[in-house]
Amino acid sequence: MHRSPTAEAEVAEELAVVRPGLLPRYEAELPGARAAVLSRLWRGLAHDPLPWVARREEGRDGLTLHLSDGRRLHGPRPDPYATGAYVTEVRLDATAYGDPARLVTDLAVPHSAAFAAELGHSVASLALSRAGQDSAREAWPESDWAWEQRIVDGHPFHPTCRSRPGFSVAEQLAYGPEHRPLVELGLVPVRAEECLVTGAWPRDLRDGERVVLPVHPWQAAHVLKRTCEERRTGHPLMSLRTLALPGGPHVKTSLSARLTSSVRDISLPSVAASAVLSDFAGIPAARADGLLHVTRTLGAAAAGSPDLAAVLRESPQTYAGDGERVLPVAALATTELPRSPGWLAGFARLALTVGLRLLELGVALEAHGQNLLVVLSPAGDPLRLVYRDLADIRVSPARLGRHGIAVPELPARMVTDDERTLRRKLFGSLVAGALAGTAGSGEALAAALETAVRDLPPTADLAALRAEPLPTKALTLMRLSPRTPGDQWAELPNPLR
Template sequence: MSARRASVAPASDPYPRSPTVHPLPTAEAEIGEELAVVRPGLVSRYADELSGARASVLTRLWRALAHEPLPWVTGRERVRDGLVLRLADGRTLHGPPADPYATAAYVTAVRLGGTSYEDPARLMTGLAVPHGEAFAAELRHSAASLALSRADQPPVPETPPPAGTAPDWVWEQRVVDGHPFHPNCRSRPGFTVAEQLAYGPEHRPLVELCLLPVAAQDCLVTGVWPRELRDGGRLLVPVHPWQAEHVLKRPCEGGRLAAHPLMSLRTLALPDGPHVKTALSARLTSSVRDISVGSVAASAVLSDFAEDLAPRTDGLLHFTRTLGAATAHSPDLAAVWRESPRTYTAPGEQVLPVAALPVTGLADSPSWLAAFARLALTTGLRLLELGVALEAHGQNLLVVLSGSGAPLRLVYRDLADIRVSPARLARHGIAVPELPARNLTDDPMALRRKLFGSLVAGALAGVAGSREALRAALAAAVSDLPCTADVRALREEPLPAKALTLMRLSPGTPGDQWTTLPNPLVLDQGASDQ
């Protein structure tokens, strides 16, 4: 996160940059050239941010190289000054000690054979592995877009608004650096500089959604579609303007709807109303962000199920309800309406996504971080015991804070990717909802991967910012948890995490791929055990 950005190339850096001067990679130069036309005042700041952005992306890439089951990494060995990876072609890759939970940009260069690399894209090209060139192009775009995002921030941090006064989008738009662990943290291929500035939440725009009329009889609708978005026998479906121009290639025939983009870019908050999730058939980070017909069909069932489930958390967790969803039987033309998380706040309280917590500075307090970890783990594990594994990463999970900043309770949004165990539900006398097969599993590993990979190795790690801070928070929290099989796994086993780089380098393999990270609570687990 931007709150923990480290300075680049400290004097003690054991892997100094190559003295050879290279021209800017294509993506960096192209963005610079476009920026000179559309926002010339940002050019200098963009150039200043490039080296730090490369280091941030390289740090994320080094985490993957050190911990993911990449087939061309044949061994990992700790050495006095860092970590050595042995490659299948006989070369070695030498870098600093790998902290899989670090969010600061601590990796400024790594050495492949006799060459030092500070640019993650050039490193990936130098590795010469299958599908590496395509991934290198994404890394170039990620670093360049990250530099652009940082360049467009106020030069002096704004004073956080008083509790309860910030609109929904304010905290979401302060998450400048994107995903804390994905090398493609800001990759937006297909977006021009003008489009990034116009639509990226970190640039704080007001986006005018296109309202496209579709015959109601040609749509699948669940829940209640807003009356104001009906025109006789037609539905007015909100469409992201990028989608309308580049994918649907249709003008805004039914008018426009102004909204503020949230963290995911394709989900936006109306100034005085709900949130609207739009289809966006562009690859952001890892996935193409469309809305499947199946997810629209299941949205009302999931929402009702969650509403019945929430009371079992003793008021610690609320779910934002899906108000209505519609699709023209196409993942490219669909929209979902959800409640605002502010629905579940009282006067004087503030709700913000967990990914925004580093910006607040609250997590710098070990006692605050321990209290938040206790709240998140208690709630997540209680639901897991009942039979529901949340995908509680920093975007889906939000925290309600008191006026003094104390974590009070949680709000969860976007139920499409939860996992539900029919066997566990039955043990607790809970009816199994009629969900798509992909949402259902009784496999304990699959359930733990979903929760632990998103909540512990994702949200909590991203807030903690380092292995030691995460260890302290977990140690304080788990002591109060009941000794179930899930809790024992959390205490004793390596932590599951999505193998995000392996997934980008395996375009022919559908679905999630996984790795394990050393458990901070188990001192003898490390990268060389992979």
């Protein structure tokens, strides 16, 4: 078995200094972390349209990838909807690999060196995240941020699910939501004439004629290179750079670091469009028969750069009634609820009802497990959905026009009438993402979908969902294509066929 010690050893060395008591648990978690990342990687290798894979051949003992240079890569039969660490080894010709970073290094395809480094970081950070868990965690948290901090493994299908390059071990422990810290945001005052501000920027974040911008401490130290005299404490949410302020809103901060696969700064066009987009989103949401709420953007500001910007949003908890809980769909996998086929089918019916209704109206949601939240009754039944972060939705003027909804001035990248693009956005995030991640396997997902779609209105979008391969972002291909902008796509076997 090959094993790349670089990232793992570096984390162990730092951990021995900053938190030596955690080192044995970290080392014990490494094999499981390698398998978890290798399972995500194998999904991508098995299904992404990789240019150096000549053909794929299924057999009784698994799947063989015939590479264009004559080599063969063999592993178990992939379940593209499985979330567990079911792949512990793959073979490249006669050599067995349990370490995803070492495998990609030895594949030696274009851009594989950088991708292998990310995979090494992902394994090490995932082991660190798992090592820091408390077995006596609260079963049903009351606060929204506590639900977010239960999500330990990150993206259920992304091979760089926990890659945090540029973060030291001390910084991961201090800022990673799964480690449950309190984070002190810096407060940076900027002259109003130097700021782009939209919405109602709150009085408590103003200082006379100056606008006060919350700044993540990592950003202040590594990008802005400054210290902040004033601070405000918050609980980090699953996106790491977004924090819940006690008694207040959620604040999304700029974080010019590559987390998972994207640099998490806040663009000036998104700040400029935030208020208009927030007001617009409430119109189609109001036509979802009370099943969908969209968190309002309260204000957004940028000091002339994506590196110094912030967005204030309502807490999803705003939409919880007495005894109800609101939690990200990604957190459902940390509960017992999805193990009930009836519950899973009911949740799938709710999610598809809302997603397809919005799509019919002309709005394709990026409804993955982080953006999409579910309101649960005191008994745990799914009642309604909450959607947050409108930055990546797609809007169809033609569809909206058919329903008498005017299209506001939005960034050009959001606007399209292309049906394939609209369906990819929704189906790839909701079905291949949120619902698959909740179900945990292709068998469970298929059973839930088959029950859920029986009662849905027979639209052209539903017909496409039932008949065509299921789109998903080609996450491995995208990390191996750093010069190709935008999303790239793979097609998965349709669980409804």
